[in-house]
Amino acid sequence: MNKKRKIAVVITARPSYSRIKTALQAIKDHPGLELQLVVAASALLNRYGSAVKYIEKDGFEIEAKVFNVLEGENLTAAAKTTGIGILELSTVFENIKPDVVVTVADRFETMATAIAASYMNIPLVHIQGGEVTGNIDEKVRHAITKLSDLHLVASPKALERVIKMGEKPETVILTGCPSNDLANEVLKNPSLDFDPFVKYGGVGADVNLEDGYLVVMQHPVTNEYELSRNHIEETIKAVSKINMPTLWFWPNVDAGADGTSKGLRIFRENKPESAKKIHFFKNMEPDDFLKLLKNSKCLIGNSSVGIRECGFLGVPVVNIGTRQQGRERSKNVIDCGYNEEEIAQSINSHLEHGNYTSDPIYGNGDAGLKIADAILAWNPTINKILNY
Numbered sequence: 001m002n003k004k005r006k007i008a009v010v011i012t013a014r015p016s017y018s019r020i021k022t023a024l025q026a027i028k029d030h031p032g033l034e035l036q037l038v039v040a041a042s043a044l045l046n047r048y049g050s051a052v053k054y055i056e057k058d059g060f061e062i063e064a065k066v067f068n069v070l071e072g073e074n075l076t077a078a079a080k081t082t083g084i085g086i087l088e089l090s091t092v093f094e095n096i097k098p099d100v101v102v103t104v105a106d107r108f109e110t111m112a113t114a115i116a117a118s119y120m121n122i123p124l125v126h127i128q129g130g131e132v133t134g135n136i137d138e139k140v141r142h143a144i145t146k147l148s149d150l151h152l153v154a155s156p157k158a159l160e161r162v163i164k165m166g167e168k169p170e171t172v173i174l175t176g177c178p179s180n181d182l183a184n185e186v187l188k189n190p191s192l193d194f195d196p197f198v199k200y201g202g203v204g205a206d207v208n209l210e211d212g213y214l215v216v217m218q219h220p221v222t223n224e225y226e227l228s229r230n231h232i233e234e235t236i237k238a239v240s241k242i243n244m245p246t247l248w249f250w251p252n253v254d255a256g257a258d259g260t261s262k263g264l265r266i267f268r269e270n271k272p273e274s275a276k277k278i279h280f281f282k283n284m285e286p287d288d289f290l291k292l293l294k295n296s297k298c299l300i301g302n303s304s305v306g307i308r309e310c311g312f313l314g315v316p317v318v319n320i321g322t323r324q325q326g327r328e329r330s331k332n333v334i335d336c337g338y339n340e341e342e343i344a345q346s347i348n349s350h351l352e353h354g355n356y357t358s359d360p361i362y363g364n365g366d367a368g369l370k371i372a373d374a375i376l377a378w379n380p381t382i383n384k385i386l387n388y
Helices: 015-031 052-055 077-094 111-120 138-147 156-166 178-188 196-200 223-244 257-270 285-293 309-314 340-355 365-376
Strands: 005-012 033-040 062-066 100-104 124-129 150-153 172-174 214-217 246-250 277-281 298-301 317-320 331-336
Touching: 005 138, 005 257, 015 100, 015 178, 015 285, 033 077, 033 365, 052 062, 062 172, 062 309, 077 111, 077 223, 111 124, 111 138, 111 178, 111 277, 124 138, 124 277, 138 246, 150 156, 150 317, 150 365, 156 172, 156 298, 178 285, 178 365, 196 277, 196 285, 214 223, 223 257, 223 298, 223 340, 246 285, 246 340, 257 277, 285 309, 298 340, 331 340
Parallel strands: 005 033, 005 100, 033 062, 100 124, 124 150, 150 172, 214 246, 214 298, 246 277, 298 317, 317 331
Antiparallel strands: none
16 A cells, blocks of 8 residues: 655645635545644734634644744744744654645745755645735745745746746646635535624624625735835725725734734724724634625725635725735726725725626636645655756
8 A cells, every 4th residue: 555645734824724725625635645734823823813723623633833923013023933933843844754845825934834844855835836916925935936846826827937937847737726716615605604793703893784895804015014004094094984884804914913903903992983884803714704705895905815716706806005916816806005085986986896707817616636636646856957
């Protein structure tokens, strides 16, 4: 009987779980693969909507937990968090001895996974490389590409970019994005079949969702982190002007998150009349969150969920600022600046238009199975001969 290939997948933040959930299941179910799940960084912290409880609820056994987030929510804290992650993940990899390590996307914490695996001569798989955005994620993503040995990309243009970066074409495979697998399931059963307030609590006003609602998810931009409070205040003013029931999600743990959070707290405390139609959440299970988006009138903010899943779901999106600059997008996205009037005008434009046609730019809903098959079929190697 052939030995199963041990696959260590490292999840470092709440968005990463939805980005990889179906691939985790496919690896777990695959007769030739053994899943070793490592959860680290903000994915473990309740303050940012701990993803670990949803991971465990979905039946995944966690091989190791790595607590490496340094408080501060500034650039120094981000750099030191990455350094601690290298130290801790090196120990984890030494203990569990994976045959392959998988890192997801482009958040700064994922750099620790890539560096630790590379220096330990463990073959590295990168999911969602080759894309373009407008902040530190851009540098992190491309750096991880150069450290990685197998590249499982989400779109045709991403595939082209990774090959242009010198990676051998046979190591670059178009799988699509696993988050669209979840979105595909939501399209089959789009009804909002749960009560978000009962199931997830949160804080803020009791809002009525029956006549339509907005969703807001806005994160700080790391190379504009000192302006994060100003940025969120413009969004707050615009959403208040629209005066619709709104479900607002807390930001990621990035440099500037304290400014974003402070702006939201001051608004809640000092503008109770304006906040009477807004309810705040930390996190939700990926499937529930996508159902919430599918039934909303519009998503506002700068999350990549607006570019990926909402494009597939046909949900209108107002994308604010530079965080997603350069990323491929569908017709459901209106881009605007950090300006109250621009944001409000864009929301109103979407409210007049309504939903959009589904666009499979980031996959058709079968990425998880493709990822598991690609990892099993791959002949792992750490000796890179680049295609320059």
